[in-house]
Amino acid sequence: MTKQNVVVSDVKCGINDMISVVPKGSLFPSTGQKPPKAPDGYVSISRNKFLKKLETGGGARINPWVESMRASSPTHIKSNPSLSSTVHQEDSWIQLDHPSALNMFEQIMSASKGKQIVMFLDYDGTLSPIVDDPDRAFMSRAMRAAVKAVARYFPTAIVSGRCRDKVYSFVRLAELYYAGSHGMDIKGPAKGPRYSKGNEPVLFQPASEFLPMIDEVYKALVEKIKSIPGAKVEHNRFCVSVHFRCVDEKKWGSLAEQVRAVLKEYPKLRLSQGRKVLEIRPTIKWDKGRALEFLLESLGYANCSNVLPVYIGDDRTDEDAFKVLRDKGLGFGILVSKIPKDTNASYSLQEPSEVMLFLHRLVEWQRPSRGRPRESKIYNTST
Numbered sequence: 049m050t051k052q053n054v055v056v057s058d059v060k061c062g063i064n065d066m067i068s069v070v071p072k073g074s075l076f077p078s079t080g081q082k083p084p085k086a087p088d089g090y091v092s093i094s095r096n097k098f099l100k101k102l103e104t105g106g107g108a109r110i111n112p113w114v115e116s117m118r119a120s121s122p123t124h125i126k127s128n129p130s131l132s133s134t135v136h137q138e139d140s141w142i143q144l145d146h147p148s149a150l151n152m153f154e155q156i157m158s159a160s161k162g163k164q165i166v167m168f169l170d171y172d173g174t175l176s177p178i179v180d181d182p183d184r185a186f187m188s189r190a191m192r193a194a195v196k197a198v199a200r201y202f203p204t205a206i207v208s209g210r211c212r213d214k215v216y217s218f219v220r221l222a223e224l225y226y227a228g229s230h231g232m233d234i235k236g237p238a239k240g241p242r243y244s245k246g247n248e249p250v251l252f253q254p255a256s257e258f259l260p261m262i263d264e265v266y267k268a269l270v271e272k273i274k275s276i277p278g279a280k281v282e283h284n285r286f287c288v289s290v291h292f293r294c295v296d297e298k299k300w301g302s303l304a305e306q307v308r309a310v311l312k313e314y315p316k317l318r319l320s321q322g323r324k325v326l327e328i329r330p331t332i333k334w335d336k337g338r339a340l341e342f343l344l345e346s347l348g349y350a351n352c353s354n355v356l357p358v359y360i361g362d363d364r365t366d367e368d369a370f371k372v373l374r375d376k377g378l379g380f381g382i383l384v385s386k387i388p389k390d391t392n393a394s395y396s397l398q399e400p401s402e403v404m405l406f407l408h409r410l411v412e413w414q415r416p417s418r419g420r421p422r423e424s425k426i427y428n429t430s431t
């Protein structure tokens with residue numbers, strides 16, 4: 049069992065009070081969901097015990113929030129003991145279970161024969177390297193050029209936890225789809241019949257009724273955590289991020305406690321985790337996986353067998369999209385990670401520079417001038 053694998057529930061308290069700390073799940077799952085039975089390898093403890101542990105402030109006891117926060121962005125393989133016992137396991141993860149998408153490029157491409165590739169790209173940690181200051185997570189010019197080239201041949205979407213305008217300000221490519229706020233704010237390019245059903249640009253915001261609540265919780269969080277050095281609250285329009293990358297680990301417990309205190313007042317919001325970040329979002333059943341399905345449908349590929357979606361992402365929230373692909377037996381998920389992680393992705397890439405290489409290879413493969421017959425339809429963005 050990894051330290052992350054803790055499910056906390058209290059049937060007496062009802063569904064809304066259930067808390068889970070799972071690798072890719074939310075800490076406060078959506079209203080309406082049944083309390084899950086702890087899956088194999090997970091431990092179930094009562095909510096009362098969980099809160100008590102939190103209230104003791106740690107000491108000799110384990111604070112599940114802090115444990116989960118620690119596990120949220122392990123810097124080396126030792127942080128994930130279940131996967132790190134031998135070098136052999138690491139080798140097996142990369143070579144057998146989730147081989148490099150670069151090494152497997154030909155196989156991936158052969159699966160695309162006669163199919164339209166659709167590209168889905170996460171932003172932070174996938175197109176841009178992880179940095180301390182979220183406002184300075186710029187993507188390189190070379191990466192922008194690679195994404196632009198890919199989008200000439202394949203419909204391409206950026207799917208991010210960030211607010212859509214913010215991620216657009218980093219990527220600055222008007223020809224792409226953007227799904228911000230973990231897919232809760234989707235917008236297609238303004239021009240081009242191939243980009244939308246009919247002639248209207250795609251726009252979809254399934255959580256708009258939550259806007260006032262998100263504003264309120266953002267303000268409350270800013271106020272609550274201002275005394276914690278290094279903590280940062282980011283307004284992502286339909287969700288809020290609380291960053292702890294620059295917070296001293298000794299303060300993580302008190303940060304978690306402050307966030308918990310605010311969230312107690314908002315049962316319609318839930319908490320999930322990303323890389324050194326707590327993510328607060330509406331309890332609606334919508335995530336990056338649903339956004340991927342929505343986008344495929346908008347492009348006219350709902351229930352189609354002639355489409356090959358490729359989703360590249362590095363974070364727990366990307367797992368929702370990997371899972372949709374895996375469950376549907378459609379396309380491929382590619383996890384960006386240097387270390388073994390539990391994932392529903394099929395392949396791996398180590399870091400953004402490898403993502404860029406993969407994008408270059410896609411373009412090279414598709415380019416007719418190489419003398420190679422085109423095996424996938426050309427997605428013409430000039431109309």
Ligand SMILES: O=P(O)(O)OC[C@H]1O[C@H](O[C@H]2O[C@H](CO)[C@@H](O)[C@H](O)[C@H]2O)[C@H](O)[C@@H](O)[C@@H]1O
Nearest residue numbers: 171172178179180182185208209289293323325
């Ligand atoms: O879905 P994504 O595009 O991957 O967005 C997820 C979160 O990414 C950003 O935070 C992460 O990147 C920051 C910059 O490198 C880093 O400082 C932080 O620790 C990471 O968690 C973004 O700031 C968040 O709002 C997104 O939710």
